[in-house]
Amino acid sequence: MVDTNAGSFFSDKSAKIFVAGHRGLVGSAIVRKLQSFGFSNLVLRTHSELDLTVQSAVDAFFTSEKPKFVILAAAKVGGIHANNTYPADFIAINLQIQTNVIHSSFTHGVEKLLFLGSSCIYPKFAPQPIPESALLTGPLEPTNEWYAIAKIAGIKICQAYRIQHNWNAISGMPTNLYGPNDNFHPENSHVLPALIRRFHEAKVSKDKEVVVWGSGSPLREFLHVDDLADAVVFMMDKYSGLSHLNVGSGKEVTIKELAELVKEVVGFEGELVWDKTKPDGTPRKLMDSSMLMELGWEPKISLKDGLVDAYKWYLENYAAKQ
Ligand SMILES: NC(=O)C1=CN([C@@H]2O[C@H](COP(=O)(O)OP(=O)(O)OC[C@H]3O[C@@H](n4cnc5c(N)ncnc54)[C@H](OP(=O)(O)O)[C@@H]3O)[C@@H](O)[C@H]2O)C=CC1
Ligand SMILES: C[C@H]1O[C@H](OP(=O)(O)OP(=O)(O)OC[C@H]2O[C@@H](n3cnc4c(=O)[nH]c(N)nc43)[C@H](O)[C@@H]2O)[C@@H](O)[C@@H](O)C1=O
Numbered sequence: 001m002v003d004t005n006a007g008s009f010f011s012d013k014s015a016k017i018f019v020a021g022h023r024g025l026v027g028s029a030i031v032r033k034l035q036s037f038g039f040s041n042l043v044l045r046t047h048s049e050l051d052l053t054v055q056s057a058v059d060a061f062f063t064s065e066k067p068k069f070v071i072l073a074a075a076k077v078g079g080i081h082a083n084n085t086y087p088a089d090f091i092a093i094n095l096q097i098q099t100n101v102i103h104s105s106f107t108h109g110v111e112k113l114l115f116l117g118s119s120c121i122y123p124k125f126a127p128q129p130i131p132e133s134a135l136l137t138g139p140l141e142p143t144n145e146w147y148a149i150a151k152i153a154g155i156k157i158c159q160a161y162r163i164q165h166n167w168n169a170i171s172g173m174p175t176n177l178y179g180p181n182d183n184f185h186p187e188n189s190h191v192l193p194a195l196i197r198r199f200h201e202a203k204v205s206k207d208k209e210v211v212v213w214g215s216g217s218p219l220r221e222f223l224h225v226d227d228l229a230d231a232v233v234f235m236m237d238k239y240s241g242l243s244h245l246n247v248g249s250g251k252e253v254t255i256k257e258l259a260e261l262v263k264e265v266v267g268f269e270g271e272l273v274w275d276k277t278k279p280d281g282t283p284r285k286l287m288d289s290s291m292l293m294e295l296g297w298e299p300k301i302s303l304k305d306g307l308v309d310a311y312k313w314y315l316e317n318y319a320a321k322q
Pocket of ligand 2: 120
């Protein structure tokens with residue numbers, strides 16, 4: 001059952017909005033989107049200004065700032081290797097950040113909060129496309145179960161505060177994202193930025209080969225972060241239900257197809273070599289985003305156009321500084 005309260009978010013463009021994680025891939029896109037709509041009173045803190053894992057600091061921040069809305073895009077985030085290598089960080093830091101921010105938002109009178117999870121919350125062998133109802137119906141993908149458990153807890157914390165206190169906390173579960181301000185770390189990033197960097201560096205060095213991880217057969221659904229930011233603002237305005245909402249493009253590609261597309265966009269002319277010692281992760285995780293789409297949101301940026309945009313951003317803002 002979808003419960004909507006259309007229109008309230010846009011009625012006051014000077015309302016104070018705390019975007020947690022505003023320098024990251026997602027937070028920076030949400031800030032751009034809010035500013036493009038004319039929201040003028042954004043409260044922003046870097047990690048070093050406010051460590052969201054420290055409960056007393058979070059509470060002091062909410063006591064002094066008293067935001068009306070909170071969008072929680074701060075988290076410990078990484079690709080398959082980072083998730084697999086630092087399980088304690090992925091479960092503990094994420095549980096701390098979300099528990100602190102959600103609880104302080106509630107106790108300090110925030111009107112509405114949006115929590116962001118991830119498509120990895122679903123069972124490894126969930127029905128495809130994956131509906132919201134598949135949550136907690138089977139075992140998780142082992143490479144990211146620690147992160148997934150934290151994200152599932154985030155959904156449940158939002159639901160519990162809604163049920164017990166009638167408080168307006170909602171959750172969005174984005175698919176794999178990419179775009180400006182992505183993480184281009186060679187090992188700890190997600191596949192799409194990792195491949196942009198690897199193909200670019202191979203092109204510049206005139207290498208004959210680029211190594212890509214795994215078998216190439218896993219399927220992934222990609223969404224440009226500007227489409228995600230649009231969905232976040234849409235949900236702040238139009239959705240106030242108990243269920244989390246999937247946010248995806250509805251289109252999937254194999255990792256091999258993705259690698260070929262990145263190779264083409266970057267202009268690398270050598271060969272792909274598959275490193276099968278690296279994990280594939282979940283074989284497929286296409287989400288069913290029809291709940292959100294039936295409310296009126298739709299993605300606008302194709303994977304090809306989004307990749308061209310992401311590579312342009314990488315060239316102008318990342319490669320240029322190396
Ligand atoms: N990237 C993706 O493909 C996907 C992301 N998501 C979700 O979207 C959200 C944002 O992810 P994304 O933008 O990619 O991540 P990034 O790593 O790009 O950004 C994370 C942000 O969180 C902030 N942060 C991390 N730890 C702390 C802390 N202890 N205190 C304060 N701030 C902190 C960082 O601050 P600073 O910059 O100051 O260090 C940074 O701005 C996450 O909830 C993630 O799970 C969901 C699906 C896919
Ligand atoms: C968003 C989502 O992201 C993570 O899950 P994931 O989808 O498996 O993420 P990924 O982008 O790292 O990998 C996708 C696929 O791509 C292959 N692959 C090839 N070559 C590279 C490569 O060079 N780097 C990476 N990272 N992967 C590569 C890789 O082997 C895998 O088959 C979660 O842990 C969790 O963080 C989460 O929620």
